[in-house]
Amino acid sequence: MAVEFLATEMDTAVRVVHLASSLCVKVQDKLRLPSSTNGHVKSKDDDSPVTVADWGVQAIVSWVLAQVFGGQNLSIVAEEDTESLSKAESLGLLGTVSSAVNEALSEASTYGLPKPDKPLGTTEILEAIGRCSSVGGPKGRHWVLDPVDGTLGFVRGDQYAVALALIENGKVLLGVLGCPNYPVKKECLSNGCNNQSGAAGSVTKGCVMYAKRGSGQAWMQPLIPGGYPESATLLKVSSVDDPVLATVCEPVERANSNHLFTAGLANSMGVRKQPMRVYSMVKYAAIACGDAEVFMKFAQSSYKEKIWDHAAGVVIVEEAGGVVTDAGGRNLDFSKGVYLEGLDRGIIACSGQVLHEKIIGAVYASWESSSL
Numbered sequence: 001m002a003v004e005f006l007a008t009e010m011d012t013a014v015r016v017v018h019l020a021s022s023l024c025v026k027v028q029d030k031l032r033l034p035s036s037t038n039g040h041v042k043s044k045d046d047d048s049p050v051t052v053a054d055w056g057v058q059a060i061v062s063w064v065l066a067q068v069f070g071g072q073n074l075s076i077v078a079e080e081d082t083e084s085l086s087k088a089e090s091l092g093l094l095g096t097v098s099s100a101v102n103e104a105l106s107e108a109s110t111y112g113l114p115k116p117d118k119p120l121g122t123t124e125i126l127e128a129i130g131r132c133s134s135v136g137g138p139k140g141r142h143w144v145l146d147p148v149d150g151t152l153g154f155v156r157g158d159q160y161a162v163a164l165a166l167i168e169n170g171k172v173l174l175g176v177l178g179c180p181n182y183p184v185k186k187e188c189l190s191n192g193c194n195n196q197s198g199a200a201g202s203v204t205k206g207c208v209m210y211a212k213r214g215s216g217q218a219w220m221q222p223l224i225p226g227g228y229p230e231s232a233t234l235l236k237v238s239s240v241d242d243p244v245l246a247t248v249c250e251p252v253e254r255a256n257s258n259h260l261f262t263a264g265l266a267n268s269m270g271v272r273k274q275p276m277r278v279y280s281m282v283k284y285a286a287i288a289c290g291d292a293e294v295f296m297k298f299a300q301s302s303y304k305e306k307i308w309d310h311a312a313g314v315v316i317v318e319e320a321g322g323v324v325t326d327a328g329g330r331n332l333d334f335s336k337g338v339y340l341e342g343l344d345r346g347i348i349a350c351s352g353q354v355l356h357e358k359i360i361g362a363v364y365a366s367w368e369s370s371s372l
């Protein structure tokens with residue numbers, strides 16, 4: 001029997017995102033306790049937050065990938081580094097990361113993953129985090145990880161995602177998104193969901209979505225406490241192609257996307273609904289499972305989008321039947337290293353070609369009129 005292409009990579013990635021998501025759920029629960037907030041969240045040089053969960057997830061994903069695929073030629077491009085965590089004054093924080101990592105890894109076998117013989121020491125944890133400093137590029141295989149995407153949402157008790165992808169020769173081969181707070185309709189988890197009925201069913205929280213390039217399939221599993229689920233459901237994008245009925249999602253923070261510009265675009269296309277503002281790559285998840293039709297992000301022109309903020313989401317949306325391009329209609333280029341170099345203005349993800357063409361048209365029209 002032929003060995004399925006990327007079977008071990010896909011299986012390991014999905015399992016480790018389940019494990020990582022369980023770490024995040026525990027840390028976010030602790031953040032809700034007023035007493036522990038300060039010990040779990042730090043500010044980076046650009047004033048963005050980083051938490052015990054960001055470092056903890058990066059450590060366990062890096063450690064597991066090294067166990068399964070060997071540390072020697074492993075290339076991981078990930079958001080966090082060890083600079084602030086290795087400072088003498090961060091000893092307490094490092095201890096908290098270490099506890100979270102070892103607690104999660106002690107359950108690794110429940111997820112079908114390798115488990116360390118004894119708890120990892122802080123040196124091993126720093127090594128695992130620090131190993132993720134690859135810069136990617138056009139050749140070879142690179143794992144791409146955003147340990148917690150939407151850290152602001154995470155800290156605020158809101159939406160966030162764990163995002164892991166594999167890039168080979170500049171192409172995203174597979175993507176996995178852990179969305180621990182995503183409200184999933186129960187019928188979607190059991191029967192598949194095309195968002196056709198519109199009936200309000202019961203909702204459960206948390207899922208992992210994944211897809212392999214070229215498979216034409218994207219899948220969703222429920223997040224279940226303390227274990228790996230047995231079933232997965234096929235995802236399908238929404239069939240809505242009338243802007244009047246479309247839901248548009250975008251970043252929460254004004255600093256991250258031009259809300260005024262996207263409101264103008266939406267209005268000129270005939271969109272009626274208020275935008276759905278959601279933290280993190282959960283926006284891609286919403287498109288993939290048919291809960292929204294459009295995701296737009298127009299960052300300031302000085303900002304360069306990073307590959308870990310998009311790789312997993314793009315392949316999941318595309319395999320679920322959607323379209324993702326920049327505002328000029330070109331595919332995102334994951335081959336140039338850490339940044340999405342050459343990105344034309346912004347990112348547009350859609351459930352289908354019809355809406356996508358309308359948005360690209362609206363971008364051209366509004367750009368021309370704004371530069372008259």
Ligand SMILES: Nc1ncnc2c1ncn2[C@@H]1O[C@H](COP(=O)(O)OS(=O)(=O)O)[C@@H](OP(=O)(O)O)[C@H]1O
Nearest residue numbers: 148149150151251252253255256278279280299303
């Ligand atoms: N100035 C600016 N403009 C655009 N994007 C930025 C900017 N600064 C940061 N980032 C990246 O945005 C990631 C969060 O994106 P979101 O879509 O979740 O934005 S929002 O929090 O809902 O506003 C966020 O990801 P995380 O750091 O993983 O949370 C950043 O990589």
Ligand SMILES: [Mg+2]
Nearest residue numbers: 146149150309
């Ligand atoms: Mg991110």
Ligand SMILES: [Mg+2]
Nearest residue numbers: 079146148149
């Ligand atoms: Mg992040």
Ligand SMILES: [Mg+2]
Nearest residue numbers: 048049079151
């Ligand atoms: Mg960040």
